[in-house]
Amino acid sequence: MLKEKQARELLDKYFEGETSCAEEQQLRSFFTQARLPEDLVDYRPIFGYLDEESRKTAPRKSSKAVRIRFVYYAVSGVAASILILLGIFTFNRHTGQEMNSAYINGEKYTDIQIVHQQARAALAEVSFSQEDIADEMLPDEIK
């Protein structure tokens, strides 16, 4: 929570149109507290109203940070799946037994068709076209 002194500074910045959205969020939470200095009490409904309205408005877009994190998760997920599949097949080759099997969602499958199909579906789910990836990675200015 903001200290009173910081809040006053931010309030001045706010009226100059210089606050970021994050700072405005801090101001809003400051003005929701029960005890406010007397000269600031009158500002409460202004921030209260804006806060309420912005809650009613759907978030305009998922933030870029969230999207980039999603790409990282997806890429590491794909890498991990490939490693596991490779591991299973090399292990089986080394043991030399006719026992090709894979675990899908905890169940053991020996039918190579099913395993291929499931692996492909899993990869498709997390795959990106080149354009998708370029889109996520490039900074906005370049687009």
Added chain:
Amino acid sequence: MELKEFKLRILPLRDKLCGFAAKILGSADDAEDATQDVMMKLWNKRHELDTCNSVEAFAMTMVRNTCIDMQRKDKGDTLSIDDLQIASNGSEQQFEMHEEAELVKQIIEHLPELQRNTIRMKDIEGYENDEIAEIIGCSSESVRSNLSRARKQVRTVYLQIVRERKRVC
């Protein structure tokens, strides 16, 4: 239509829209205000633009209507307190939170259109100044100044009404 496409298809029309506004309003400053306002409206309607036959014709109509509104409101830079009497003649001694919020809402609604839309994008929809500047094709300094004017106007009118009420009670 998202930002990339908006910038490709709509921003190039900006000069033409601004020229058209200047012809109607006869002032370059007012034309710039009208154009910024129209750019925001176009951004708000960006999903409908895809189905539009001619985005340019649509935008030009929007400029014309916005300019006519501006002239009708006599530039609308001043907000008369009389406009807000509906909100402030409450007979109760105590002004409850929702009533005060309603007053803030009305004050914002009575702002000149460009100021109102700027407040809406920044304070309610959560765009940063830079993003707004990018969308409406102006400097972020110009967004900051509109925003500042709008917020100060809300503050002045709101405090004036609330303090007057307190004196009466």
